[in-house]
Amino acid sequence: MEKATRRQSKDHNSRLVLKTIYGNGQVSRADLARSTGLTRPTVSAIVAGLLESALVSEIGPGPSAGGKRPTLLAINDDGRHLIAVDLSGDEFRAARLNLSGGITTRVGLPAAGLRGDAALDAVYRLVEPLLTPTATPLLGFGVATPGLVDPQQGIVRRAVNLGWVDLPLRERLEERFGRPVHVANDSHMAALAEYTYGDPPPSANLIAIRIGRGIGAGVILGGRPFYGDGFGAGEIGHVVVDPAGDLCTCGNRGCLETTSSVRAILKNAAAADRTGSVLAGDSVPTWPAFIQAVKAHDPVAVDVAVAAGRHLGAAVAHLVGAYNIHHIVLAGRVSDLGGLLLDAVNAEMHQRVLPAMAEATTVRFTSLADGRLADIVTLGCSALLLHRELGVV
Amino acid sequence: MEKATRRQSKDHNSRLVLKTIYGNGQVSRADLARSTGLTRPTVSAIVAGLLESALVSEIGPGPSAGGKRPTLLAINDDGRHLIAVDLSGDEFRAARLNLSGGITTRVGLPAAGLRGDAALDAVYRLVEPLLTPTATPLLGFGVATPGLVDPQQGIVRRAVNLGWVDLPLRERLEERFGRPVHVANDSHMAALAEYTYGDPPPSANLIAIRIGRGIGAGVILGGRPFYGDGFGAGEIGHVVVDPAGDLCTCGNRGCLETTSSVRAILKNAAAADRTGSVLAGDSVPTWPAFIQAVKAHDPVAVDVAVAAGRHLGAAVAHLVGAYNIHHIVLAGRVSDLGGLLLDAVNAEMHQRVLPAMAEATTVRFTSLADGRLADIVTLGCSALLLHRELGVV
Structure with missing residues (x-):
């Protein structure tokens, strides 16, 4: 029992030291003792273990605080x-x-x-x-x-x-x-990913909505994913936003996926009267062609994109009412639509939620660099x- | 520092003992030692303090476990x-x-x-x-x-x-x-209240929707209220469910409060063609008169009530998609509408959310006894x- 407790405490301390190194970039053993509250000998023993297991490496001497220059430690990126x-x-x-x-x-x-x-x-x-x-x-x-x-x-x-x-x-x-x-x-x-690697939100809560082939949201509460009783928290792609809309694969009619997914947008573009549009023709346009049409201010493409954004905004309004989380992030291929989409989402959300709550809510694209979107x-x-x-x- | 730590620990142990008595009803000091893991002398000292402060009282001897019959302790309901x-x-x-x-x-x-x-x-x-x-x-x-x-x-x-x-x-x-x-x-x-005094939900999560003059929801996550970043979590009364609906006090049009609150229901009943209805007349019906009409299967009253339930069901569908919490409770004056309302809410919710998630969700009225509803x-x-x-x- 005593032994088990000592081992648990050792594991805990080792994780604490590793996490501190991970979070701080470059630290000395003295820094670690200060920020973890562990004794210098304990820190040294733990660091020895982390060096041996190659999770951490010594990267050279740091600035002196008067005496001998301390050795800086960092995560060994290639240790695993x-x-x-x-x-x-x-x-x-x-x-x-x-x-x-x-x-x-x-x-x-x-x-x-x-x-x-x-x-x-x-x-x-x-x-x-x-x-x-x-x-x-x-x-x-x-x-x-x-x-x-x-x-x-x-x-x-x-x-x-x-x-x-x-x-x-x-x-x-x-x-x-x-x-x-x-x-x-x-x-x-x-x-x-947005919570861990993106711009930190002002609170530990965040909602990310991914819109590509399908649509789904993920909710971070207190810094950890919230899954819901049946692991379906954020499953907004199959909540109906247009009861008179298209039949969805789930069996219902007018789910958000039938109005605002990439597939739905292209289908709606194909179904629109394309006379005079750069998208004129019989076939369903490709996504790159559609994006190009939007960027060229083609009225058909713009109308279809705005309609998709409006439906998405209605779903966002319900998320705001449900969670009142101030930080909402969009990701996925619809990011290609840029400000046009954001404006439509925001306009609809503002019309559909308590003004004080709408004003406090920021909807933006993921802060992860463009190349990393996918x-x-x-x-x-x-x-x-x-x-x-x-x-x- | 040492002193402060000892005092904190004493406070913590005292709360633990009090909570155990509160949760168990009637317990002996030996029971308390077993379930808290504290020593018998510590428990006895804490209990002495709780007896002195009148938060707890001795209610008499309990069943013997072989030896002397132990004295049972309980919360002193009237101690505060x-x-x-x-x-x-x-x-x-x-x-x-x-x-x-x-x-x-x-x-x-x-x-x-x-x-x-x-x-x-x-x-x-x-x-x-x-x-x-x-x-x-x-x-x-x-x-x-x-x-x-x-x-x-x-x-x-x-x-x-x-x-x-x-x-x-x-x-x-x-x-x-x-x-x-x-x-x-x-x-x-x-x-x-529902979480603390009602039938315990199978998980530590619960949503309660109160529908009276206004409409609002409260969300319990992990046994505690979830407030949201701006304290507006569950503020569904002012999320729009009918964009072509009535102007709301919040400035938007067609909020849930304009379709499904008691006031909205009575207003809609007054606006309906009441020819042949027991509600016929010029004035806005009272709530008791409306309820009586529903119970007498008056078609106008039933139609208005079902429409209110349908809009509520649409809002519930979005809560299910957002949280995937399986346990949803309705409270407030609309409870008077009984099964008619529940059926309408459930029917709409099932049409508007992923079937697997709808099936796993229970919507019911509060389990708090009728007389305590208000x-x-x-x-x-x-x-x-x-x-x-x-x-x-």
């Missing part, structure tokens, strides 16, 4: 690598990352229409090329899928597009690859894995 | 009294309660149209009759107001109907009455005060 897997799109994507979330390798696999075991096989094939022997140990896997995912048990409760029901994805992957696996919903992970889910998986395995974020 | 104040209606209401939430005295004061200082004066006058000297000390006040209320600082940020902006209500009342005051939003307190906010104020002052709920 991580594999993040994003199953949310028509292309399954995986990436190898270092400990600070830097992506070193990317792979992809076309997966449109794959369901059930075929989809699971595709995940195995996707990851395989990343398993080549490397100089650094693999910390584990972070995997994001659409649908209702139990992140504690690692079970995909229901992912309609992938045909998965109660799939023990963590167990399957751990059996196959022999390393720790953490599984979560894609939108929840996008929110975690990686937002990947970065969230990395953050989840770092939190669960090392306690550092 | 509490004053709860509900400013959410046209009548301000206050009640005196004992430590287990039993209401012993009620007072009320007509307050329709009172604003600003006049409303505050009315609160003073309301409470005065409850301040007559009593045998038991006053623990403090729990006060609920509509609007955006900062429960940490005790400031009413904005209560439109009362004309209060940034009113330091806690400070004002503490100065006047010299006892601790806790202030919160009325719907948040209704949710806390007291749900009062009970919530009591629970807040007991939590903040004694740590027992």
